[in-house]
Amino acid sequence: MSDVSFEARVRAVGLRVAADELPKLQAIVADLDRAAQTVRGQRSYAEEPLSAFRLKPVT
Amino acid sequence: MTKEEFGAVLDRAGLKLSDAQKTELFSVYPLLQAMVARAHPEMPREAEMSIMFNAEVK
Amino acid sequence: MTGFLTIAEAASQIAAKKLSPVELTKTCLDRVKTLDSKLNSFLLVTEERAMADAKAAEARMMSGSLKGKLDGIPIGHKDIYNTAGIRTTAHSKLLENNVPTEDSVVVQKWADAGTVLMGKLATHEFAIGGPSFDLPWPPARNPWNPDHFTAGSSSGTGAAVAAGLVLGGTGSDTGGSIRGPSALCGLAGIKPTYGLCSRRGVLPLSNTLDHTGPMTWTVEDCALMLQAMAGHDPLDPGSANRPVADMTAGLGKGVKGLRIGVIRHFYEEDNPVSPATRKGIEGAIDFFRKSGAEVVDVKVSPMMDYNAAGWVILSAEAYTIHEPWFKTRFNDYGELMRDRLALAATLSASDYVQATRRRRELCLEMKAAMADLDLIITASAPGEAPKITEVPKWLMLQKPNFTMAFNVTGLPALSVCSGYGEGGLPVSLQIVGKPFQEATVFQAGHAYETAHDWRSKRPALAA
Known part of the structure; x- marks a missing residue:
């Protein structure tokens, strides 16, 4: 991810970060991105998430 | 969001x-x-989601 | 060709050995051969399998061992339902050569009930694109006028049932994909309560909004088909572990004593419907009142609120499912599916979580609105089907639909034909019940349908 894209991304989500804070934030986000990538893994598109929508029957 | 940010x-x-x-x-x-x-109205901080985690995994 | 039979009529004649399942299947196959070049409702006709199924049903008929009312009934499955050894494509280039090794649970249940599998039916790509002209197969067309849209995403089932190519079929409904084509093709189609029918083995679109359900010519047929597909599936995390009710229990009992709410602002203010659609709904309200039901107006949040929560959740969940292919095969999708879902890349995790919190509020609001009611009625579509070339690409963002509210809340919702508009195409209304009260929905739908003459008319192309 380029520096320009990272700045754009930060602006896009409405965060206002001081210029000298940006490198530190970018490093943290890079770690988070790597963690997210690990979580993704190879899965079947049919695999269900753990959280389920629940509807209680009429009482 | 600007078009550049969107891209x-x-x-x-x-x-x-x-x-x-x-x-x-x-x-x-x-x-x-x-x-x-519209899907982000004022909601109390403790408002729950409509999906639930269930420890009893099926 | 013989005349059109409903499932209930065919079942009665088969039980009395007056109708041969083989002859019935041949009639349907002949109709497919004659008509489907104009309708494109089938992606694959499984003629040999159909004849084998029909012969097996006929043998059971002759030996007095019929499995029930669906034995020997020709059906089709939307092509997102996995069928063992039979190509299942989602109407997409991405799965053009996909042959599953197992049946989906619903396919297996209908097979166990003795149905005759006629083939796989067209869908909007992965149950969300469409009507698309850039896929390996053309889009299904409306039998009432092939220049017009079937709605979707269960487009092939809508066309095939209306034209009598099959007597019933499966649909799936994430934001209205059973009720939309049922409305525009003039069918009875129900999105059951979330959790009533298994979704295992059906290609997912949005895990917390997806429903499976039947589409048929009449309400009675819809009840019979739903009965055979409902039931707990321990391997579907969304499946409800509760006994299945008798879906036909209320048929013929009328509506006397039922309390019915009308969400009038949905179709008068939030998305004003055509005069014919409004006339149909007002006629139904009048019918229910005269038949002894109590009818009151109900007000809930604007329809766009339900659509907003639903669309954010649908987009986020569908994007997650398709993300790996989006990154590697983006341009193998059709334009409509690809572009509609690509927007979801801009959603944040908090957008999704907020939408699920809003969904909970909306569920509670609808529950409170229905506390003293048995049913709700409102529109199921804005009017007659538009021309297939005039369906806006971004319609779902521009105008709220009438069906999403009941995907968001998970309530059972039935679309029934309520007459015909100026263009001669069907119009419709929607009947909504409390959780797992499908039998009451069918009770009212059947009372309304059998008191009107809409079912005596089939598309001229097929008649």
């Missing part, structure tokens, strides 16, 4: 869109944002 978000998502595709999507992006805003 940056799509690029980061790993989608390979042409400029024409990005331009069209950016033109309807405000409609999606209006929906997002």
Whole structure:
């Protein structure tokens, strides 16, 4: 991810970060991105998430 | 979001869109944002989601 | 060709050995051969399998061992339902050569009930694109006028049932994909309560909004088909572990004593419907009142609120499912599916979580609105089907639909034909019940349908 894209991304989500804070934030986000990538893994598109929508029957 | 920021978000998502595709999507992006805003009303901090984690995994 | 039979009529004649399942299947196959070049409702006709199924049903008929009312009934499955050894494509280039090794649970249940599998039916790509002209197969067309849209995403089932190519079929419904084509093709189609029918083995679109359900010519047929597909599936995390009710229990009992709410602002203010659609709904309200039901107006949040929460959740969940292919095969999708879902790349995690919190509020609001009611009625579509070339690409963002509210809340919702508009195409209304009260929905739908003459008319193309 380029520096320009990272700045754009930060602006896009409405965060206002001081210029000298940006490198530190970018490093943290890079770690988070790597963690997210690990979580993704190879899965079947049919695999269900753990959280389920629940509807209680009429009482 | 500016068009440049919008493009940056799509690029980061790993989608390979042409400029024409990005331009069209950016033109309807405000409609999606209006929906997002409607789905973000004032809610108490403790408001629960409609999906539930259940420790008893099936 | 013989005349059109409903499932209930065919079942009665088969039980009395007056109708041969083989002859019935041949009639349907002949109709497919004659008509489907104009309708494109089938992606694959499984003629040999159909004849084998029909012969097996006929043998059971002759030996007095029929499995029930669906034995020997020709059906089709939307092509997102996995069928063992039979190509299942989602109407997409991405799965053009996909042959599953197992049946989906619903496919297996209908097979166990003795149905005759006629083939796989067209869908909007992965149950969300469409009507698309850039896929390996053309889009299904409306039998009432092939220049017009079937709605979707269960487009092939809508066309095939209306034209009598099959007597019933499966649909799936994430934001209205059973009720939309049922409305525009003039069918009875129900999105059951979330959790009533298994979704295992059906290609997912949005895990917390997806429903499976039947589409048929009449309400009675819809009840019979739903009965055979409902039931707990321990391997579907969304499945409800509770006994299945008798779906036909209320048929013929009328509506006397039922309390019915009308969400009038949905179709008068939030998305004003055509005069014919409004006339149909007002006629139904009048019918229910005169038949002894109590009818009151109900007000809930604007329809766009339900659509907004639903669309954000649907987009986020569908994007997650398709993300790996989006990154590697983006341009193998059709334009409509690809572009509609690509927008979801801009949603944040908090957008999704907020939408699920809003969904909970909306569920509670609808529950409160229905506390003293048995049913709700409102529109199921804005009017007659538009021309297939005039369906706006971004319609779902521009105008709220009438069906999403009941995907968001998970309530059972039935679309029934309520007459015909100026263009001669069907119009419709929607009947909504409390959780797992499908039998009451069918009770009212059947009372309304059998008191009107809409079912005596089939598309001229097929008649």
